[in-house]
Amino acid sequence: MTSVSANEGRGPLYRLYINRLRRRISPDGVPHHVAMMIDGNRRWARQLGYETAAHGHRAGAAKMHEFLEWCDAVGVEVVSLYLLSTDNLTKRDSRELSDLIEIIADLADELSRDRDFRVQHVGRADLLPPELARSLAEAQERTRDHTGLHVNLAVGYGGRSEIVDAVRSIIAQHDRDGGSLEELAASLTPEQIGEHLYTGGQADPDLVIRTSGEQRLSDFLLWQSAHSEFYFVEALGPDLREVDFLRAIRDFGSRHRRYGS
Template identity: 80%
Template sequence: MTPTGADEGKGFLYRLYSSRLRRQLTPETVPHHVAMMIDGNRRWARQSGYRSVADGHRAGAAKMHEFLRWCDDLGIQVVSLYLLSTDNLTKRDSQELADLIEIIAELAEELSHEPGWRVQHVGRAEILSPDLARVLRTAEERTAGNTGLHVNLAVGYGGRGEIVDAVRSIIAKHQGQGGSLEELAASLTPEQIGEHLYTGGQADPDLVIRTSGEQRLSDFLLWQSAHSEFYFVEALGPDLREVDFLRAIRDYATRDRRYGS
């Protein structure tokens, strides 16, 4: 068989397996909210022989756009993507960070033109470059009335910082209403904090996926993921395949969620 025929055969088997995985899923077993931590873009660029890690970040962004279409096709309603942490803003070298900011801005612009999708920025806009903050704000405004796939873009995001911001917001609101700190301390509930998070009003993620084989949260959705299921994929971010995603959803569907009990 020629190499072309081998590639075609492999494609046929892949599609067959993908269809089989899809048939194993039902709307009742598909998660409502999936959070994705794409990791391994820099390693992918180095292993692929690229001179710049920006090529890895660009490939990772393209994969995330593809990933969102997989989610939409499967009926998932909310997806949160971890794109740029507060740590990234201080620990990445200046050129890599500049490239990454440009790539994220391009991705946000692209997603805001997807029919029916709603884009929301979660993170601290004030610590971002003015241009990136503007692009994210424009994407939010352009898609505000959409009711399709809800896409959270975690940019300038840190889970600990989010909790701090939520508590500060609660204190400011309580003081504005003339309440004392003693009254607030006596009445404060987890539900109140949840309402003041960047994702306030949204359901918490059912499933958190991370690529590249790393098994840590890296300050992502710390509060929201208290009862989430986790799935770790060995593939580097740009190499993620739809069958990897479908396997994650199938695995989630078989779990007995105990919600901390």
């Protein structure tokens, strides 16, 4: 699955093709929840000769803002953006991480003031620098009564850690209620674990998109994506175009979803 070449431009023929794709997308075939793994920001910056990865991360953040507008336009109701993993917090160069933290904080603030988006932080706030945790909390509080597109910002996020935290939360609640371990073991269900995830109360993603040609989950929504459809785009994150997105939605609508096989 490849993106339209950047050389095709954004002229009349491109817009004509975009409009034709839109017409071919049935409202019944639009996913309720889309998860996006934007990848390739650093490669994009390196290929264009920038001295730091920050240029790629800024371009990627701007693209995610645009991506949310595309999702909103076709009727997607929930979008989860994978912006910073728990691994990133320990394995990224300190200068790059500092730039990335500032970029994510700015993005959260911008999204909380755009349209009627409802912003939610998904991840471990206690692992984040205080200024970033504060920006995410303020964006979430500012939009708590919004009724538009629900935007999950996965920052300081790890799928395995999320599952562990969910199980710990269940055990703690069961202990407060005075239950025994035997009772907990007998009553534990997948639905119960799902309720205690960072995304508790939300529907699981129907479609997971990843850019830059990489085809792996990278610890993103491991539990929630058990039955998700996947779509991989060759374009680097900042080069993602609306036509790539619409092709992903069209492809999703044409699939016959199976569960358990």
